[in-house]
Amino acid sequence: MTKADLVADINEKVGLSKKESTIIVELIFEIIRSSLEKGEKVKISGFGNFNVRQKKVRRGRNPQTGDEIEISARSVLTFKASPVLKKVLNS
Amino acid sequence: MVKSELIQKLAEQAKILPKDAEISVKTVFDSMIHALKSDDGIEIRGFGSFKVRKYEGRSGNHPRTGNEISIEPKKRPFFKVGKDLRERINKKTTG
Numbered sequence: 432m433t434k435a436d437l438v439a440d441i442n443e444k445v446g447l448s449k450k451e452s453t454i455i456v457e458l459i460f461e462i463i464r465s466s467l468e469k470g471e472k473v474k475i476s477g478f479g480n481f482n483v484r485q486k487k488v489r490r491g492r493n494p495q496t497g498d499e500i501e502i503s504a505r506s507v508l509t510f511k512a513s514p515v516l517k518k519v520l521n522s
Numbered sequence: 523m524v525k526s527e528l529i530q531k532l533a534e535q536a537k538i539l540p541k542d543a544e545i546s547v548k549t550v551f552d553s554m555i556h557a558l559k560s561d562d563g564i565e566i567r568g569f570g571s572f573k574v575r576k577y578e579g580r581s582g583n584h585p586r587t588g589n590e591i592s593i594e595p596k597k598r599p600f601f602k603v604g605k606d607l608r609e610r611i612n613k614k615t616t617g
Contacts (some may be wrong), residue, residue, distance in 0.1 A: 432557040432564045439552050444549045445542050453556040455536055460569045462531045468610055474524045474549040477547055478551045479599070483611055506612050508570075510601030511582050520574060 467508060479512040546562040558599050 441452040463473050463481070464478040488504045499507050523531075527549060530606040533543035554572065557564050579595040603611075 432554070432562050434566055436557075436590065437553055440549050441546050445545050447538075447542070447546075451536075455532070455538070456550065458532055458536050459528070459547060459550055459567060461590045462528055463523075464607055465567065467607070468581070470523055473528075475528075475551060476525055478555065479601075481601075508603045508611050510609065511598045516555060516558070516599060519555060520599060 437488050470506070475513075477513055477515045479510055479516055482511065483507070484509055561597075566604070568604060568606050569606060571602050573600050573602070574598070575600055 434453075437456045438449065438452045441447060441455055442449050445452070445455075447455065467481055467483055468474050470483050472483070475481075483506050486505050486507055489502050491500055491502045492498065493500055529540065529543045529547050532538070532547060533540045536543065538546075554564055556572050558572060561574050563574070574597050577596050577598065580593050581590055582593050583589065584591050
């Protein structure tokens, strides 16, 4: 599934034009992205939570050469599926 | 941000009725859930991808009692962040 499928679904269900539906789909993901970018959690009930986690600097190894390297502090995005979604997948 | 806030922001920014924004957001997530249920992966350019991993059933031991138990096969959804978004999140929050 890609954005094109979501556009088609909005076009059909909401009755907006293809062009408008494309804007809606883009906006939905852009609103989520800007919220995450600010470091906020995004919770979509029935689907899951997107969470930005701060990772501290740590030591690691280059798996190819075995050299010890420093892995810089960073922010990463994690997704935790809703129990509802897990249940749906297994029903 | 929760779903209702997403709906509200969408209505404001897209200049559509709150009712239409609500149906739009619901449609997007319902369609994504439907795809995952059909074991179809989802790829959202500029955001990330979702995939379903299947786990075989196996026998294991109950951690507390040590009794042998059977673990049922299951499916779990996984998300992989897209490169653009990963960089965007890292840049803004760690500077």
